[in-house]
Each structure stands twice: as C-alpha cells, then as structure tokens.
Amino acid sequence: MPLIAPSMLSADFLKLGTEIDMINDSEADWFHLDVMDGKFVPNISYGMPIIAQMKKRAKKTFDVHLMIEQPERYLEDFKKAGADYLTVHYETGYHLHRTLTSIRALGMKAGLSINPHTPVSMVQDIIHEIDLLLVMSINPGFGGQKFLPLTFKKIREAKEMITSAGSNTLIEIDGGVTLENAAEIVAAGADVLVAGNTVFSAPDPKDMIKRLKQAGK
Numbered sequence: 001m002p003l004i005a006p007s008m009l010s011a012d013f014l015k016l017g018t019e020i021d022m023i024n025d026s027e028a029d030w031f032h033l034d035v036m037d038g039k040f041v042p043n044i045s046y047g048m049p050i051i052a053q054m055k056k057r058a059k060k061t062f063d064v065h066l067m068i069e070q071p072e073r074y075l076e077d078f079k080k081a082g083a084d085y086l087t088v089h090y091e092t093g094y095h096l097h098r099t100l101t102s103i104r105a106l107g108m109k110a111g112l113s114i115n116p117h118t119p120v121s122m123v124q125d126i127i128h129e130i131d132l133l134l135v136m137s138i139n140p141g142f143g144g145q146k147f148l149p150l151t152f153k154k155i156r157e158a159k160e161m162i163t164s165a166g167s168n169t170l171i172e173i174d175g176g177v178t179l180e181n182a183a184e185i186v187a188a189g190a191d192v193l194v195a196g197n198t199v200f201s202a203p204d205p206k207d208m209i210k211r212l213k214q215a216g217k
C-alpha cells in the first residue's frame with residue numbers, strides 16, 4: 001500500500017485549519033508542502049512562517065519539497081519550521097552530497113528530486129545519502145497538470161537502482177497523480193504518492209485519500 005501525501009498547494013488557504021484537520025482525520029500519511037521561489041520555478045508559494053503555523057495543528061509527517069535556488073541557505077530554517085523530510089532539487093545543486101549530509105545532520109530525512117529531463121542514473125553515486133527520491137511526473141511549479149508517461153520508465157529504473165544498491169530510499173511521485181494512474185504508478189515501484197488536485201477537488205477528499213491508498217494494494 002502506498003503512502004499518501006496530499007499536497008497542501010491545492011488546499012483552500014482561507015480555511016487552512018479545517019483542511020489540516022481533514023488530513024489529520026484521513027488515511028493520509030504525510031503532508032506534502034511545496035515551497036517555490038519564483039526563480040527555480042515560475043511560481044511563488046509559501047515559506048517557513050506558514051509551515052511553522054501549520055505544524056502547530058498538523059499531526060502527521062511534514063514532507064517539504066523545496067523548489068528554490070540555493071536551497072542550502074535555508075536547511076536550518078526549515079528544520080525549525082517543522083520539516084521531517086526535506087527535499088531539494090538535483091538541478092539546483094553544485095554540492096548535493098554536502099547538502100544531503102547536512103539535512104541528515106540536522107535530524108531530518110534527506111530527499112532529492114529530479115525534474116522530468118534529469119535521468120535517474122544521475123543520482124546513483126549518492127543513493128546512500130538519500131532517504132527519499134522524488135521523481136517529478138510534471139514540470140514543477142503548478143498543481144493540476146497532466147502526468148508525463150515518461151515517468152513510468154523512470155520509476156522502474158529508480159526501483160532497480162535502489163534495490164541493487166541495497167538502499168531503503170523511498171520513491172515518491174509528484175504531479176498529475178489520479179485514481180486512474182495510481183495503481184500503475186505503484187506497480188512500477190513507487191512508495192509515496194503526492195496528490196494535490198485529485199484530493200482537494202474531489203467532492204469527498206477523505207474518501208479520495210482512502211481510494212488512492214487502496215491503489216495497487
């Protein structure tokens with residue numbers, strides 16, 4: 001059964017407390033929190049103060065996805081804000097080994113994300129430093145986009161790489177996850193499904209989370 005991480009980017013921020021309670025009461029496993037800087041991606045979302053506020057009410061793991069340039073500037077700030085998993089992008093780093101090691105040294109799980117154009121093989125030599133490999137299934141920046149089918153091959157490659165390295169890195173898929181493609185994504189080897197639009201635009205978000213969780217079980 002996959003872990004489900006609803007993306008709060010699609011939540012209604014005018015009733016954020018209620019949205020958080022809904023996730024708390026649901027079968028979701030994590031909160032997925034997207035931080036965007038308007039440079040690495042063409043959109044700006046929210047940052048540490050909002051995450052710190054949310055942490056006071058949320059009762060589940062905080063999976064923070066940084067879509068920002070030079071993320072190494074803010075590792076400690078996100079730890080203080082409440083991040084449990086902190087994910088940086090492969091495309092933003094000159095010294096990823098150092099960044100990932102620092103994330104772990106601060107007591108967080110280290111995540112690394114790859115954009116659709118980045119081959120899985122690029123992370124092979126640092127796989128033991130990564131707790132979570134986030135394979136983007138859209139070009140990051142916005143919720144509600146369509147899943148890119150090239151992702152299936154990447155999930156299978158990632159699974160094979162992780163298994164043959166004897167690592168327990170989790171594979172997370174982010175972007176365009178729906179009830180229609182969830183089972184196939186899990187069958188390819190994904191451990192964690194992020195879902196924004198699919199959860200928050202559903203008539204019954206809690207039931208949608210439950211149904212995503214059943215995917216490919």
Ligand code: DX5
Nearest residue numbers: 007140141143144176196197
């Ligand atoms: C986009 C973010 C995603 C986004 C997913 O850059 O990383 O987490 O919220 O949204 P959906 O599930 O709607 O594609």
Ligand code: ZN
Nearest residue numbers: 034065174194
């Ligand atoms: Zn994300």
